[in-house]
Amino acid sequence: MTKVVRFHEYGEPDVLRIDDIDVPAPAADEVQIAVRAIGLNRAEVMFRRHAYLQEAEFPSKLGYEAAGIVKALGSSVSEFSQGDAVSVIPTLDMARWGTYGEVINVPARHVVKHPANLSFEQAAASWMxxxxxxxxxxxxxxxxxxxxxxxxxxxxxxxxxxxxxxxxxxxxxxxxxxxxxxxxxxxxxxxxxxxxxxxxxxxxxxxxxxxxxxxxxxxxxxxxxxxxxxxxxxxxxxxxxxxxxxxxxxxxxxxxxxxxxxxxxxxxxxxEIVSEDAVLERAKTFINEGLRSGALDPLISRTFAFDQIQEATYFLESNEQIGKIVVTV
CATH class of the missing domain: 3.40.50.720 (NAD(P)-binding Rossmann-like Domain)
Known part of the structure; x- marks a missing residue:
């Protein structure tokens, strides 16, 4: 069983629960990641409040960003190996591929080997x-x-x-x-x-x-x-x-x-960027080069532990931060 954050109804951050669920093996085009850090985004707040482009189907997962270690690979994935340090470029469906969890499955095109100079916290704070x-x-x-x-x-x-x-x-x-x-x-x-x-x-x-x-x-x-x-x-x-x-x-x-x-x-x-392969590849190249050189340096406002997901979300909604809020796993 794996601990995953889900919500069973729309509402304030206190509707977020940590549930124990079975995470299936990755699909053919997916990468399974043992998560080390999660980046929080305002889009997730809007989704939980029923104010987003996507509807939830309860109980719903959520989350767009994470970083961790490759745990398993789908049958058609060849560009990664078990043990690779990777981070997640937000997908087009956070309910299906939510990142708030100890273990997650993500389409391979949304996974990237980030530069070795980044911590998992920095990598989780980068891509969105x-x-x-x-x-x-x-x-x-x-x-x-x-x-x-x-x-x-x-x-x-x-x-x-x-x-x-x-x-x-x-x-x-x-x-x-x-x-x-x-x-x-x-x-x-x-x-x-x-x-x-x-x-x-x-x-x-x-x-x-x-x-x-x-x-x-x-x-x-x-x-x-x-x-x-x-x-x-x-x-x-x-x-x-x-x-x-x-x-x-x-x-x-x-x-x-x-x-x-x-x-x-x-x-x-x-x-518009992540829907087109050629544009997404240009984004990956520019951003990875910037992260490697230090021209792009993720600013983390504050980190929280995984079991503090409600507190982390309340802080996100306070608008007190300058930079990114990260949850460690």
Whole structure:
């Protein structure tokens, strides 16, 4: 029997249970992993709350990220061996391939041999954030040296990953956060500039930082009325990538800014990257090279033990962290 975190109904973190279940042998195209660390993500919170793109079938597993040791291989898997240290690139179905467990099965295309310089905790904290940020900033926006990028809700793990990826190509990062409480932490995490939107005029500060040009790229998980504010901060020909909907409110469409500056407003999903083999391979190459060189360095806010999964999730939902929350197994 294997200990696996599941939930039997939608609700708050206290619906999470540690159940003893039988984990089957891996399917032909799967890798079985003895988990050493698990990375937590806000998508898992939304899934547990019934606010995600996917419906749960109870009792439901959950989880997108993990790292550990290869325990067994499916019959068609040849690129890994028992004993390999590997980490998981989030799949397209967390209920089927949930990572919150001592032993998990994952499709081989979503498993990667991470660089040897990473701990299991760092490896479990890497793939969701870096694939998400790389896909938006590099694959789609083509961010390059000398450009400005606005990263909003910047204290999230994806926000911090965006700092590092932008810096790795020579771009300048403008981070936004609601108050100045996290300003120093965001600067230490890699932001060149930090704007507290509840205390400063966002548009005026961006114009000051960019010499009046505005930022060509915006990476935003909030949406709502903030989109109109962000559009005012953009340069001609800019692109805003919306990868979340943290705001419960709909905002007005910024038609004058969009028309006047020829802006692109694009909804962006992580699944766009992991659904295509060629794109996923480019992501793996870029990220593994960055992790190996140290240009990408996962920032871990706090670690919890496996039996503290409820406490870890409550901390995730507190929004107090800067960086990733990891559970050790």
């Amino acid at each position: 954030q870096y694939v998400t940020a790389w896909g938006a900033l590099i694959e789609q926006a083509k961010l390059s040296a000398g450009e400005f990028v606005i990263v909003s809700a910047a204290s999230s793990s994806v926000g911090i990953a965006a700092f590092q990826i932008a810096r790795s190509v020579g771009a300048t990062v403008i981070a936004t956060t609601r108050t100045s409480a996290k300003t120093e932490g965001l600067r230490k995490a890699g932001a060149h500039h930090v704007i507290a939107t509840a205390e400063e005029d966002l548009s005026a500060r961006v114009k000051e930082i960019t010499g009046g040009k505005g930022a060509r790229v915006v990476f935003d998980p909030i949406g709502g009325p903030a989109i109109a504010q962000l559009a005012e901060c953009m340069s001609v020909g800019g692109i805003l990538l919306e990868y979340g909907a943290l705001s419960p409110d709909e905002g007005p469409f910024p038609q004058f800014a969009v028309l006047g500056k020829s802006l692109t407003l694009k909804g962006y999903l992580y699944t």
